[in-house]
Every structure is written in structure tokens, then in C-alpha cells.
Amino acid sequence: MNKSEELLLLKGINKKFGPVQILYDVDLSIYKGKVHALMGSNGAGKSTLMKIIAGDYTLDSGTIHLDNQLININSPGEAKSHGISVIHQELNLVKELTVSENIYLGKELTIGFGNFINSKKKALSKTKEIINKYNIQLDPLKKVKDLSIGEQQLVEILKAVSEESKVLIMDEPTAALSAEETKQLFKVITSLKSKGIGIIYISHRLDEIQEICDYVYILRDGRNVSEGLINHFSNERIIEEMVGSQIDNIFPSSDRKKGDELLRVEKIQNNILRSISFSLYEGEIIGIFGLIGAGQSEILNVLFGTKKKADGNIYVKNKLAKISSPIDAKKLGLAYVTENRKEEGLLLELGSEENMVLPSMGKFSSLGIKKQSLIKKVANDYKETLKIKLASISQPVKNLSGGNQQKVILGKWLLTGPEIILLSEPTRGIDVGARVEIYKLLDQLANESRKGIIMASSDADEVIGVSDRIFVVFEGEIIAEIDKSEATRERLMEFASGAKYLKEGV
Amino acid sequence: MESSVKVEKPNTQLKVDRLGTLDLIQKYGMVMILLLITIVFSILSPNFLTYSNIVSILRQVSIIGIIAAGQTLVIITAGIDLSVGSIVALAGIVSAMVALGTESALLGITAGLLTGTLIGLFNGILISKLKLTPFIVTLASMTLFAGFALVVSGGNPIIVSEPLFKFIGQGYIGPIPFPVIVLMFIYLFFFFLLKKTVHGQYIYSIGGNEKATILAGVKVDIHKMIVYATSGFLAALASIILTSRLSSASPVAGAGYELDAIAAVILGGTSLFGGRGNVLGTLIGVLILGVLTSGMNLINVSPFYQNIAKGIIVLVAVIIDRLINRDK
Numbered sequence: 001m002n003k004s005e006e007l008l009l010l011k012g013i014n015k016k017f018g019p020v021q022i023l024y025d026v027d028l029s030i031y032k033g034k035v036h037a038l039m040g041s042n043g044a045g046k047s048t049l050m051k052i053i054a055g056d057y058t059l060d061s062g063t064i065h066l067d068n069q070l071i072n073i074n075s076p077g078e079a080k081s082h083g084i085s086v087i088h089q090e091l092n093l094v095k096e097l098t099v100s101e102n103i104y105l106g107k108e109l110t111i112g113f114g115n116f117i118n119s120k121k122k123a124l125s126k127t128k129e130i131i132n133k134y135n136i137q138l139d140p141l142k143k144v145k146d147l148s149i150g151e152q153q154l155v156e157i158l159k160a161v162s163e164e165s166k167v168l169i170m171d172e173p174t175a176a177l178s179a180e181e182t183k184q185l186f187k188v189i190t191s192l193k194s195k196g197i198g199i200i201y202i203s204h205r206l207d208e209i210q211e212i213c214d215y216v217y218i219l220r221d222g223r224n225v226s227e228g229l230i231n232h233f234s235n236e237r238i239i240e241e242m243v244g245s246q247i248d249n250i251f252p253s254s255d256r257k258k259g260d261e262l263l264r265v266e267k268i269q270n271n272i273l274r275s276i277s278f279s280l281y282e283g284e285i286i287g288i289f290g291l292i293g294a295g296q297s298e299i300l301n302v303l304f305g306t307k308k309k310a311d312g313n314i315y316v317k318n319k320l321a322k323i324s325s326p327i328d329a330k331k332l333g334l335a336y337v338t339e340n341r342k343e344e345g346l347l348l349e350l351g352s353e354e355n356m357v358l359p360s361m362g363k364f365s366s367l368g369i370k371k372q373s374l375i376k377k378v379a380n381d382y383k384e385t386l387k388i389k390l391a392s393i394s395q396p397v398k399n400l401s402g403g404n405q406q407k408v409i410l411g412k413w414l415l416t417g418p419e420i421i422l423l424s425e426p427t428r429g430i431d432v433g434a435r436v437e438i439y440k441l442l443d444q445l446a447n448e449s450r451k452g453i454i455m456a457s458s459d460a461d462e463v464i465g466v467s468d469r470i471f472v473v474f475e476g477e478i479i480a481e482i483d484k485s486e487a488t489r490e491r492l493m494e495f496a497s498g499a500k501y502l503k504e505g506v
Numbered sequence: 507m508e509s510s511v512k513v514e515k516p517n518t519q520l521k522v523d524r525l526g527t528l529d530l531i532q533k534y535g536m537v538m539i540l541l542l543i544t545i546v547f548s549i550l551s552p553n554f555l556t557y558s559n560i561v562s563i564l565r566q567v568s569i570i571g572i573i574a575a576g577q578t579l580v581i582i583t584a585g586i587d588l589s590v591g592s593i594v595a596l597a598g599i600v601s602a603m604v605a606l607g608t609e610s611a612l613l614g615i616t617a618g619l620l621t622g623t624l625i626g627l628f629n630g631i632l633i634s635k636l637k638l639t640p641f642i643v644t645l646a647s648m649t650l651f652a653g654f655a656l657v658v659s660g661g662n663p664i665i666v667s668e669p670l671f672k673f674i675g676q677g678y679i680g681p682i683p684f685p686v687i688v689l690m691f692i693y694l695f696f697f698f699l700l701k702k703t704v705h706g707q708y709i710y711s712i713g714g715n716e717k718a719t720i721l722a723g724v725k726v727d728i729h730k731m732i733v734y735a736t737s738g739f740l741a742a743l744a745s746i747i748l749t750s751r752l753s754s755a756s757p758v759a760g761a762g763y764e765l766d767a768i769a770a771v772i773l774g775g776t777s778l779f780g781g782r783g784n785v786l787g788t789l790i791g792v793l794i795l796g797v798l799t800s801g802m803n804l805i806n807v808s809p810f811y812q813n814i815a816k817g818i819i820v821l822v823a824v825i826i827d828r829l830i831n832r833d834k
Contacts, residue, residue, distance in 0.1 A: 306720075326723040327723045330723035338721060343715075343717060343718075344721055345721075346718060347711050347714035347719070348714065348715065349714050349781045350710060350781070354707065358719065359724070361704045361708075369702055370702055
């Protein structure tokens with residue numbers, strides 16, 4: 001690429017935490033109007049590098065040039081003043097304020113004597129200007145709490161570009177977006193590119209990387225291993241470079257045999273779901289695919305008793321089951337790995353041992369007293385079998401990577417000895433290495449331990465790769481059941497978007 | 507390099523793990539502050555570090571200490587109990603009246619403890635079943651039961667002089683005042699409860715992430731009710747010790763105790779956001795407040811200035827603690 005279009009140049013970046021070196025002589029060049037994928041497994045050093053650019057960490061040695069000028073970044077404020085902004089996975093917006101109030105939060109436009117008066121009108125017209133400039137569909141007067149996640153993210157982006165950002169770091173921007181919202185985001189990214197903004201794009205979703213990025217950097221164990229134009233990088237090559245060895249198959253291909261019926265759902269209805277009926281068998285994995293909000297997680301919520309059903313019956317092993325709370329569901333042998341690890345899955349301040357035994361304290365206590373040594377032993381066993389990487393089982397789980405956190409949650413539910421395992425978006429935000437392990441685990445659970453598994457996911461490749469049967473959900477209804485052998489991305493999308501449904505009136 | 511990047515300081519992390527918990531470091535910070543002010547007062551007053559003064563400090567802190575133990579449990583669940591001061595007032599009045607009416611100290615004590623427990627349970631039911639905010643529920647019951655105490659007593663203190671009743675607040679076992687023994691027992695018991703029991707585990711879990719705990723199939727409502735009932739019970743127990751020590755129950759006793767108890771809990775390193783903390787830290791917090799009061803009395807600081815000094819020292823202690831733990 002042309003040297004003159006170089007925007008941000010990092011050279012020979014080293015960073016240590018105590019005795020542990022995280023980055024070794026890392027180089028990175030960001031060009032004007034290009035999208036740069038930064039890839040690497042958890043622990044490769046991506047987030048440390050990004051935090052150095054964003055001013056959260058300071059580098060030990062190395063240089064940063066912006067527009068051919070040597071700069072120092074010692075704090076997030078300095079990064080901002082140089083025109084570097086980060087769109088974090090967790091959005092930082094004030095929900096009760098409107099879009100334009102949020103965009104101008106902390107830099108209110110003032111008028112009048114002594115610039116004393118906050119002019120919301122001025123902010124509003126400025127906001128409209130930016131919205132038009134980047135071709136975004138958004139009502140600047142709406143409160144943020146009334147926006148979808150996708151729209152909220154656009155507000156974050158607007159906030160950044162309103163500060164004349166030159167470099168934009170996007171950390172897993174599509175993790176919580178529906179397919180439609182992702183499309184919208186990509187349109188905005190294209191328009192940001194055309195205005196000369198350089199973008200660093202971090203994602204675990206390879207299809208997105210291929211679609212939106214121009215250039216790719218791959219880090220492994222804190223070092224540059226590979227870089228180049230995206231068209232020279234197939235998905236397989238990216239994964240190999242990230243992992244450092246060949247992965248034959250992301251999805252395990254075992255020949256699972258269906259057993260007896262474990263679960264039968266008959267005509268479940270509520271305000272979201274419409275007449276859901278299906279059966280789940282031993283040794284089977286059902287994938288539920290749908291766009292975000294289509295109702296796939298609602299099905300799991302009803303099965304686990306966190307949401308109410310208005311009508312319909314659930315049978316567990318041919319017996320009518322009354323499930324009105326997770327307590328009931330657990331007793332019937334159900335387990336639920338929820339979508340939001342941090343909000344619903346983990347006790348972040350506590351160690352993995354305490355997290356793992358939480359739902360099965362009954363087994364690990366007598367007369368209300370915990371059996372400490374048994375808990376330690378079992379937690380250590382699970383740490384080994386699930387290959388959870390951590391310093392100690394009492395280390396707070398908030399310090400673990402997403403993949404390891406998810407394994408802790410899986411361990412927690414496996415300890416209850418479930419027969420039916422429900423999972424929602426089980427690999428969201430998890431790197432390829434841990435993903436492969438989770439897929440393998442799900443296969444083993446179905447194939448060898450004869451569990452029945454229902455997995456809801458908005459990742460089509462994952463659903464096709466893991467499941468035996470796939471249900472596509474559209475507006476709260478299962479509108480298609482597709483066998484693994486006949487499933488393709490396109491077919492799933494066609495049903496999920498409602499196109500097929502509306503065309504054929506299934 | 508297998509360790510996750512998110513482990514920001516692997517070296518301190520290791521050290522922390524060896525000691526057991528993060529709280530321990532935090533606790534040591536406060537222990538040092540306690541030692542520091544103890545040394546300062548021993549220099550300023552020769553009478554400070556005498557056996558009789560130490561025993562008297564312990565006896566004085568026993569009341570707030572017992573309340574603060576319950577408050578610790580509540581705060582670890584990410585709640586708060588503002589009603590404990592009013593429970594002190596009402597439980598004292600009830601136990602004194604019942605003791606006088608039945609001429610049985612035991613019945614009086616039982617009635618007092620029951621009153622506190624039931625008020626706590628009342629708070630707990632509103633909070634867990636109706637999903638009301640702990641702050642609002644206990645603020646309302648603080649006013650409500652302070653009013654009850656005035657109505658029931660007609661606004662007058664009630665004198666009790668039953669020997670058994672007197673023993674609780676004024677008696678000794680060997681050289682140690684009975685309230686101090688109760689205090690020690692309570693702290694040992696709740697230390698054990700939090701560390702070793704399932705209920706204790708759930709208290710941390712609820713405070714750490716209530717949603718995740720509900721999804722784990724834990725009967726969160728019941729455990730929360732037990733926690734508030736425990737807080738009410740302990741406030742009533744403190745009230746009986748107070749009543750016994752003064753040989754009378756006052757309908758305005760206990761006013762402001764909730765704030766002292768909360769201050770002690772926070773000094774002890776328990777997070778107001780829940781999920782973190784322990785009773786030993788609270789005990790240190792209680793002792794810091796007790797040592798301050800006693801020391802300032804000994805060196806004749808006017809009560810007006812005592813409040814100012816206490817407020818400043820609480821702030822300074824919390825700031826130091828923040829600085830020690832800033833990297834986390």
C-alpha cells in the first residue's frame with residue numbers, strides 16, 4: 001500500500017506485565033480509508049496492543065507515529081485528542097438521554113453569556129449533519145434506552161466521528177447484532193472508509209473479516225506472524241496462522257445415533273412464541289437458528305422456566321412436566337448455558353470452583369456445611385477435563401478469557417448431571433481454539449454421554465456444523481425443519497429472513 | 507505464554523492467590539490503620555492501653571458490632587438494612603414490657619428477639635417477593651417501627667431490673683463482660699457461616715450476580731429473607747444488651763446506629779455493590795470506630811469535635827484503602 005496513505009504506524013512495540021512479556025516487537029500500520037482485521041487467539045496480545053493504542057496501557061518500548069509525527073499516548077484522553085477512538089463491546093451510553101445528548105456528552109455545545117447555556121438545539125442540528133454525512137438511519141431525539149443494540153452502537157460510532165476521529169478501533173462490533181443490523185453497520189463502515197478513516201476491526205467471525213476488511217494482521221503469542229491483503233488469506237489460512245498448527249476440522253464429524261425421546265414440546269405459546277412443537281432425543285443435537293429476537297432464545301427460556309408460557313405442554317421423558325422456575329427445570333435434569341456470560345452466567349468476583357458448584361451445592365454439602373475438599377477436587381478435575389486455562393481455581397473468573405469463562409459455565413452445568421442441555425449462542429466472542437474444543441465437547445456429550453442438546457445460535461455455520469436437525473425460527477414460529485445433510489447457509493438465511501416463508505406461505 | 511492478557515499484573519495476582527483472597531490485603535490495610543490509631547492514643551494517654559480500658563472499649567463496641575455483623579450479610583447480598591436502629595428501639599421496648607408484664611426475663615428476651623426477627627422477615631419478604639429496593643423498604647420500616655416504639659411505650663422509657671436481664675448487659679464470665687463474649691461468639695459463628703456453609707455461599711452468589719444465581723436454580727428469595735431476618739434478629743439482640751446495660755428501654759434508643767454499623771462494614775472492606783466482604787473486616791471496622799471514640803474521650807476531645815474527627819478518619823481510612831487497592 002502507498003506510504004503516503006499511512007495513518008498510524010506502530011513499530012517495535014514491547015510490553016511486559018511484571019515478568020510476563022505480552023508483546024514482542026510488534027509492528028502495525030493503519031492506512032487511511034482501510035479496514036484492518038487484527039486476528040489472534042485469546043492471549044495473543046490483541047487486546048493489549050489495542051489498549052496501548054487507546055491509551056489504557058503505556059508501552060515499554062517502541063514508537064507510534066500518527067501522520068508521520070512521533071506521538072506519545074499516555075492516557076485515554078491523549079489517544080482521543082490524537083483522534084483515536086474505541087468502540088467497546090460494552091457500550092458506554094447514558095440510557096436516559098437522547099441520541100444527540102449522548103453524542104455531545106462532555107462536550108456540550110454552549111451559547112450565551114459566558115457560554116453558560118447548553119444548547120441542545122445546536123447539538124441536535126450538528127447531530128443531524130453527521131447522521132446525514134454518514135448516511136445513517138437514526139432519530140437523534142430518541143432516548144438511547146429505546147434503541148436496539150445495533151442502533152446504540154451506531155450512536156457510539158457517531159460519538160467517535162463527531163470528535164474528528166482518524167482511527168477507529170472496533171472490538172467485536174457485531175457480537176450482539178442481528179444479521180440486518182450487521183448489514184447496516186457494514187454500510188456505515190463503508191461510508192467511514194470513504195471519508196478516510198482508518199479502522200481496526202477485531203472479530204472472531206471469519207466470514208465478516210472476509211467481507212469487510214481490506215488488510216489482515218495476525219498475532220500469535222505476542223508476535224506478528226503474518227499480514228497482508230485479505231484476498232491472500234483464506235479462512236483456513238487465517239486459522240492456521242492464529243493457532244500455529246493445522247486444524248483438520250472445526251466441527252467434529254461423529255456419527256451420532258438417536259436414542260429414546262427425552263423431551264417433547266407441544267404447542268407452546270406466549271406473547272413471543274407461536275405454537276412450538278418438537279421432540280428431542282438422546283444423543284441428538286438440535287440447532288435453532290434465527291435472527292436476533294426471532295424467538296430462539298425464548299424457546300429455551302420457557303423450557304428452563306425463566307419465561308412463562310401461556311399455553312402448551314412440556315413432557316420430559318414422557319411425563320408431563322411443570323416448569324415454572326429454574327429450580328423446577330434443574331430438578332428435571334435440564335441445564336441452561338445462557339447467552340450473556342457476564343450478566344447471567346458468572347459470579348465474576350468469585351473463583352471458578354465457586355462458580356462451578358453453585359447449582360449443585362446440595363451434592364457438595366451435608367447439613368448445610370460445604371464439603372470444601374470435595375469441591376476443590378471436583379473443580380480441579382473439571383479444570384483438567386475441560387482444559388480450562390487458569391492460574392488457580394480460586395482466581396476470580398472475571399480475569400479469564402471468554403473461552404475459559406464459557407468452559408467454567410459448561411462445567412457448572414455438567415456438574416448437575418443434566419440429561420438435557422440448552423445452550424444459547426455458546427461461542428459468541430470466543431476464539432477459534434476454544435470454539436473447536438466446545439464443539440468437540442458438545443459432540444462427546446451427545447454421542448458418548450447420550451445427552452440431548454438444544455443449541456440456539458445466530459451463527460449459521462455453527463448451527464450447520466454442530467446440529468443433527470435445524471429448526472429455523474421466524475417471528476416466534478418454527479417455520480422450517482432442515483436435516484443437517486440438506487442445510488446450507490443460504491437456505492437457513494432465506495428462511496430466517498422470512499423471504500421463503502412469505503414467498504411460499506409455508 | 508499461556509496466561510490470559512487480561513491478568514493485568516500476574517505477579518501480584520500470584521501473591522494474592524497464595525494468601526487466599528483479595529479481601530485479606532484489604533483487611534491488613536485496615537488492621538494497620540487500627541494499630542496506628544491505637545499507638546497514637548497510647549502515646550497521647552497513658553490510660554489508653556490498660557486492661558480495664560481495653561475491656562471497656564470491647565464492651566462499648568459490642569452493640570454496634572453485633573448489628574454490623576448482620577449488616578455485613580445484608581450488604582454482601584448487595585442490599586442494605588436501614589431499619590436496624592428502629593429495631594433496637596422497638597425490640598428493647600417490647601422485651602422490657604413483656605419482662606415487666608410476665609415477670610419473666612426469659613419471656614421478655616424471647617419477645618424482643620422475635621420482634622426483631624419478624625421485622626427483618628417483613629423487610630425480606632417485601633424485598634424478595636415484591637422485588638422492591640432494599641433501600642426504600644428499610645427506609646420505610648425504619649420510620650414505621652420507630653413510630654411503633656413511641657406509640658407502644660407512650661414515649662416514656664421503661665425501667666427493667668430483673669437480675670437475669672441485668673446479667674446480659676452488665677454481667678461477667680470470669681474477667682470478660684458477657685456482651686463481649688456474645689460479640690466474639692457472633693463473629694465466630696458468622697465467619698463460619700459465610701466461609702463454610704451453603705447459605706454463606708449463596709449470600710456471596712446473590713450479591714455477585716443475582717440473575718446468575720436464580721438461573722442456577724437457587725431459591726434466592728428464601729436466602730434473602732433469611733439474611734434480613736438475621737439482621738433483624740441481631741439488631742434485637744444488640745437492643746437487649748443495651749436495655750440491660752442501661753436497665754431501661756428507651757423508645758428513642760438506637761437512633762443512628764444503622765449508620766455506624768454501615769460505616770463499620772465499609773471500613774471493613776465489604777463492597778456496597780455486593781459479592782465481596784467478610785465479617786472479620788467488619789470487626790476491624792467496628793474496633794476502629796470504638797478505639798477512636800474511647801481515645802478521644804480519654805484525651806478530652808469535646809463531643810462536637812469527636813464527630814468531625816470520626817468523619818475525617820473514616821474518609822481517610824477509605825481513601826488509604828482505595829490507594830492500596832487502586833490497581834485492582
